[in-house]
Amino acid sequence: MSQSATAIQTDTHAEHHEELSFLYKYILPVDHKMIAMQYMFTGLIMAVIGGFFSYVFRMQLAFPGESVPLYGIVGPGEYNMMVTNHGTIMIFWVAMPVLIAAFGNYLIPLMCGCDDMVFPRLNRLSYQIFLVSALVLIFSFFVKGGGFGGAWTAYPPLSTVPEYNLTDWGASLWILAVALEFVSFLLGGINFVTTAMNARAPGMKMMDIPIVVWFLVIAVILFMASVGPLIAGAVMLFMDQRIGTTFFLPSGGGDPLLWEHLFWFFGHPEVYVVLLPTMGIVAEIITVFSRKKLFGYRTILYTAFATGGLSFVVWAHHQFVAGIDPRMANVFVVTTLLISIPIAEMLFSYIATLYGGSIEFKTPMLWALSFLFAFLIGGVTGIYLGASALDVYFHDSYFVLAHFHYTFFPITIIGMFAAITYWFPKMFGRMMNETLSKIHFWGTFIPFNCIFLPLFFLGLAGQHRRIYNFSHYPDLATENLQDVRVFATTSLVIMLLFQGIFLYNFFYSMFKGEKAPDNPWKANTLEWTVPSPPQHGNFKKLPTVYRGAYEYSVPGRESDYWPQNMPPDKN
C-alpha cells in the first residue's frame, strides 16, 4: 500500500471517533488504551491475590502451625495450593498482562504513531479470554479439594493422578485456565506483532523504533514460538487427567520427562518474554532521565536478537537432576552460560548510557536503576545454577528460589512500578505525588533485599523448597535458620504494608493529582506529543517521523530533546 493512500485516509479519519456510551467505552472497548487499562487493573487485582498467598505461606514458614492473621490455620494442602498458585498467578496473570499486554497495548500504537491496534476487536476478544482465564483460575480455588497443589511446573505423575495431588478438579481447572491464558496471549501477540510490523508512522524506519517497542515485539515472537508445544502438552496433560490417556504416565508407555521438556521449552523463553519488556522500559527511562542518547542502540537490539535465539536452546538446565542425558546436559550448560553474554552486554550499554549524563533521580529513574542492581544479582547467581555440577546440589533449594526471585521480582514488580510511575501522567493526565512515590520506592526496595538475600543462605544451608513445616526436619529446624525465616517474613510483611502507600498514591493521584502537561519528562517518543490522556484515536493529525527516539542533548540545539515527529527545519 502506498503512502498516498495512507494520507487520504488520514484526512477522513477524525470523523470515526464519536462519543461512545459507557458500555462501549469502559466495558467493551475497542480502544487500545482502555484495553490496556483493563489488562493493568486485572493484573493488579491478581497481584493482590498472589501477594496475599505469599504472605500466608511465608507466615506459615516463620511461625509453623500458628494461626495466620487474616487467614487462620494453614493446612498442608492449602500450603501447596498457595505456593503453586502464587507462582502461576505472578507469572501468567501479573507479569504477562501488566508488562506485555497492558504496556504493549498502551505503547505500541502510540509509539508507532497510529490510531489503534490493527485489529481492535481481536484485541478486545483477547482481553475477554484473558478475563475468563483469570476467573477460571479463581474458581478453581473453591472446588472440592481446593486449587491445584502440584507446583506451578505441574510435573506428572503428580499433576496427573488425583490420588497423588489430592486436587482432582483443581488440577484440571488450573490447566484449563493456563491454556485459555495462552490462547488469549497468542491472539494478542499476533495483534502486537502485526501492528508494529505494519502500522508504523510514515518515516519510521526499523532503527527509529523505540527500544521498548522492539523488545515487546521480540518478546511476543518468543512467546508465540515457544508456547505451541506447551499448548499441545496442555491438551495431552488435560486428557491424561480427565480421559485416562497415558501420554505422561510410564504405566501406559508414556514418559513424564516429555512433559518437562514441553514445559521448559516454553518455560525458559518465557523468562525472556517477561524480561525483554522490562529491559525496554528501563532503556526508555534511563535515556530520558540522564538526558543522553542511548548508548549503542544497534548493539542493544542485536543482543536482544541473540538473547531470543539462545533462549530456545537453554531449556534443559531446569532438568539437570531429572534424569536427562548427561551428554545433553553438557550442551545445555554451555548455552546457558553463553546467554549471560548478551544480557550482560545489554546491562553494560545501559550503564554506559548513564555515564556522563545529567541524571535526575525522579522515581521512575530510581526504579530503573534498582532494576539494574537487582537483576545483576539475579543474573550472577544464575551462572552458579547454570553449571550442572553445582546445580546438582542447589537444585530445588532456596538458593534457586532466591535466584529466581532476584530475576522475577525486578522484572515484574520493579519493572511494573517503573513503567507505571513513568507513564502515569500520560495514562491518567495527572502527576503522581513524588514524595509518596519515593517513600514507596525505598519501602519496597529495601525490604525486597531483606526478604531474598537471606534465602540464598538458607538455600546454601540445604533448605529445600516446597516444604510445609520445617520443624519436622531436625537439621533445618535449628534456631539460627528459624530466625532467618522470621526475618524474611517480617521483611515481606513490611514490604506489603508499603504497597498501601502506592495504592493510596495511585488512586488519589488519578483523581486529585496535579494536572500533567503533555510532556512532563521532556521525552522524544511519540506518545508524549499528544495530550495527556490521549483522546480516542490518539493523534489529531497522524504524525510523520523524522529521526530516532533517543536524540537527547544534541549539540547545537537549544532544547535538550528533539521529538521524533518534529520536522528537521524547525527548532
Place this chain on the structure above:
Amino acid sequence: MSNRGPVATHRSSTGIPTGRLATWWVVASEIFIFGGLIACFVLFKLNGTPGFEDASKTSVAAGAFNTFVLLTSSLTIVLAHAAIESGERKKAFNYIWCTIGGGIVFLIVKTYEYSGKIISGDTITENLFWSFYYTMTGLHALHVIGGMVIMALISFDILKGYNFQRVELIGIYWHFVDLVWIFLFPLFYIANF
C-alpha cells in the same frame, strides 16, 4: 476493500496487507502446536513404544480418500480466491460452498472411521498410538470445523460486497489445515513398520 476500522489496519509498512501478515503469524503459531504433537508422536514411534504397530489397523483407503477430499477442497478455495480477484462474487460464493462441502465429506468419513475403531475396541485409552491418533486427528477436525464456520460467514459477506480480501486469508488457513493432514496421513495410515 472495506474502509472500516482504524487507520492502523490499512497501513502496510512491510508491503504485505495487514490481514495476510496476521494470517501468516497464525500459521506460524499453528506450526508449533501441531509440530509439537507430531514431534512427540515421532519420538514415541521411533522409540518402539508398544502399541504403535496398530497403525496397520487404520484404513488406508479412508485416509487416502480424505486426503483427496482435502486436496480438492484446497483447489476450490484457491479458485474462489481467483474468482473474487476478477470480481465474480457469485462464482466465488459457489466455490466457497464447494469447499465447505469438502469439509463435510471429510468429517463424515472421519466419523465413520472413529465409530468403527471405537466399536472394535480401539478407544483413546487403548494405548499411546490411539491416544495420539484421536488427539491429533481430533484437533485437526476441530480446525476443519472452525474453518468451515468462518468460510460460511465470509461467503455471505462477499455476496453483500465487502471484505473480499478475507477469501484469500481463509484460503491460507485452509491450505494449512490441508498441509497438516498431508503429514498426518502418512504418520497414522501408511507408516506401519
Place this chain on the structure above:
Amino acid sequence: MSGTHTHPNYVKIWFWLVILLVISTVGPMLEIPIITLITAFGIAVVKAFMVASNFMHLKFEKHIIWFMMIMSLILLGVFFFGVAPDIMQTKGDQWIDCISDNSCVEQRL
C-alpha cells in the same frame, strides 16, 4: 492486495498432487520399508511444498514470510533433537555406565 502476479494453473497443480497421493498410497504395498519411507514422507514434503508455494502463494510472498516459516521449522527441529536423546534412549542415560548389562535399567523400572 495481490493480483499483481499471474496465477499458477491451479488445476494442473491439483492434478499433480493427486498423482503424488496415489504414489504415496501405492508405495507401501511393495512392503520395502525404505521405499515406504520415501514414498510416504518424501512425497508428503513435496506435496506440502507444492501446496505452500502455489496455493498459499508463498511463491509470490515477501521474503519475510519465508523467513518466518523456515524459522518455525528450524525451531521445531531444535525442539525435536533436544528432546530426542531423553525420550528415545531409555538405555545409558543414567549417571553410571550400564549399557553393557542393562541392570540399572531394570532396576529403574
